[in-house]
Structures are given as C-alpha cells and as structure tokens.
Amino acid sequence: MRKAMSDSRADVSLKELENGPRVDILGVKVSAVNMPKAVALADTAIRSGKTGYVCVTGVHGVMEAQRDAQFRAILNGAMINTPDGMPMSWVGWLNGFNAMDRVYGPDFMLALCELSVRRGYRHFLLGGKPGVAPALKTALQTRFSGLNVVGTYTPPFRPLTQGEENDLFALVGSVRPDVIWIGLSTPKQEKFMAAYASRMRVPLMVGVGAAFDIHSGQTQDAPNWVKRSGLQWLHRLAQEPRRLAPRYFKNNPQFLLLITRQLARNGIEKLKQRRRRVFSAGQDRKFHHAIRGEVNETRG
Numbered sequence: 001m002r003k004a005m006s007d008s009r010a011d012v013s014l015k016e017l018e019n020g021p022r023v024d025i026l027g028v029k030v031s032a033v034n035m036p037k038a039v040a041l042a043d044t045a046i047r048s049g050k051t052g053y054v055c056v057t058g059v060h061g062v063m064e065a066q067r068d069a070q071f072r073a074i075l076n077g078a079m080i081n082t083p084d085g086m087p088m089s090w091v092g093w094l095n096g097f098n099a100m101d102r103v104y105g106p107d108f109m110l111a112l113c114e115l116s117v118r119r120g121y122r123h124f125l126l127g128g129k130p131g132v133a134p135a136l137k138t139a140l141q142t143r144f145s146g147l148n149v150v151g152t153y154t155p156p157f158r159p160l161t162q163g164e165e166n167d168l169f170a171l172v173g174s175v176r177p178d179v180i181w182i183g184l185s186t187p188k189q190e191k192f193m194a195a196y197a198s199r200m201r202v203p204l205m206v207g208v209g210a211a212f213d214i215h216s217g218q219t220q221d222a223p224n225w226v227k228r229s230g231l232q233w234l235h236r237l238a239q240e241p242r243r244l245a246p247r248y249f250k251n252n253p254q255f256l257l258l259i260t261r262q263l264a265r266n267g268i269e270k271l272k273q274r275r276r277r278v279f280s281a282g283q284d285r286k287f288h289h290a291i292r293g294e295v296n297e298t299r300g
Contacts, residue, residue: 014048017041017079023092023100026258028062029076030083032092034101038082039111045079046121046178046203052079053193053205056105057186059087059233063251064187066258071187074194079204082108086230087255094263104227105208106215109181110143112206116179117146124172124202125152127183128212135216136183150175155184172200180205183212210236 020041022029033041045052055061055078065072075081082103083089092100116123123140125133133152141147153168160168172180180202182189189207197205213219222235233252237244 014044017044017048021097022081023083023088023095023097025088025091026062026066026255026262027072028057028065029081030057030088030092031081032097032100033080033082033103034099035103035107035111037099038080038103038108039115041080042112042179042204042206043115043119046119049203050079051198051201051203053190053197053207054078054080054082055190055193055207056082056084056103056108056209057088058083058085059251059255060247061186061190062088063255066254068187071190074187074190077194078190085232086228087259090230091259091263095266102227104232105206106211106221108206109208109211109215112179113140113144113147116148117144120148121178122176123147123149124175124177124180125149125183125212126155126180127189128154128216130154132183132212132216132218135218136212139215139217150177169200172202178203181211182207183209185209 021032023032031038031041042054045054055075057075061075061084065075082105083092083100084102084104086102089100089102112121113123115121125136127133128136131154133154137149137152141149151171153171155168156164180200182193182205184192184207186207186209189209193205193207210219214221219236219239222232226232226235233244233248237248
C-alpha cells in the first residue's frame, strides 16, 4: 500500500474525501462530484493508505436501494458514490451543485488508468464472463502503455466457497494491487465490495459493471451525445433487450415519479423556510422599532 500523505494539499483532499458534499436522491447519498474531482479523490484515497470502495450509481442502483435497505446502506457507506447517469447530475443541479456532472463507470476506469501510468498504480480485474477479464487486461494495456495490471479473476456465478475465498485472498495478497476493478453488475458488485473491501486490504475497490464488456469489445459504448442527453439506457436496451427491458421499463417510470415527488417536497420545504426567515426578519424589525420608540419616549 502507499504511504499516508503528509503535504497540506493532500490533507485538504483527504478531508474532502471523508466529508465531501452529497446529494440525497431518494435516500441514496450521491457524491456531488464530476470526473476530474472523482479521479482526484480516488487518487487521494489510494495514496492515503485507507481501505474503501467506490460505487458508480445511476437510476438502476437508486431504485434497487428503494427495495433493499441493506443495499442502500452499502451505497451510502461508499468512500465515493459517483453520479453514473445524467438524471443524478440533473438532480444535483436542482439542489444547487452546479459543478456536479456524470461520472460514468467505463469513463472513470479509463481516466483512473491514465493517471495510474504516471503514478505507477497496480490494477487487478475481477469479474465478467470467462475470458472477459484477460481480454480487458490486454485492451487496457494496449490503450495505456505502461499500465500495470497485475492479475485477473473470474468468479463463479454464485457466492464463493471458503476455499475459493482463501485462494482469492492469497492471489490478491501476492500481487498487492492498489485498485481492484469489480465487474459483476449492480447490486452484486456493490455487495461484494462491502463484504470484501476490508478483508482484502486493498486501498480501493471500484464497481464498474458494464466497463468490462465495453472495454473488452463485448458490447459497444454509446456516442457521447447520447450519454449527455440521458438516453444511454436506450442504446444499451437496443443491444441487450431481453436482459435490460424488464429493468428499464420498471425502474425508469418509478424513478421519475418518486424523484418528482421528492423535488416537489423539497421545493415546498424551501418555500416554507424562506417564509419563516421573512417572518422572523419582520418580527425583528418590529421589535427594534418598539425598542427605539421606548427609548425615544424615555428621552422625552
């Protein structure tokens, strides 16, 4: 692991990592970050010597959290919980976080890998179907000359046995990665990170789901304009309709309804607070006028 940082700029960043602003989106605390900020915070986390995990949360994750309180607690316990989709950013903007912007998992992976070449960080890839993690390793090292990917692991589609856990711990311990990328899809990858982050004693685990298939060439990424317009779900739906249709057609309308209610409640509460402040200020003015009147009468 990296040694703890001591310079003042790092200390400030570490405080921000631990106590940075978050936006409440239906009970899920999403970090009010953009891509440069998320990469900087991850860099700080790795160099600090701390152990934690990063969640990349969009509408799917938020809606899973409505049905699973334990999963919601896992998201809220993340060292960084990035806004994976544009709806997360839109809600952030409406709450006054104007610099908040989408931190899409596959893009975050590329950005942190690019930084890692300069920093010398060591990466480990865990997830995907058989053959995907090794293909991803080749693709990333081809794209980023000098990137150090020290190992891969393809877990079974079930919980690990005690023997498999021990083998994985031994493998990770022997190569000592700084970052373990987890590609198991939501909510499985987040639950995996929460269960194993401290036990593996790795500075950072990051759940990136679709990044494994996208960067290994299994599926196509959406054009940037589609991502920015909030329509990436349609692009993914066109590629995997059987798997994704039930998710999107269930989650998207429910999210729209629930977030509209939340924003309406927040707007009403802010209006009430503003009225209370105005009323309080008016009462203060009346009080001061009365005091001045009494003083004037005394002088007279």
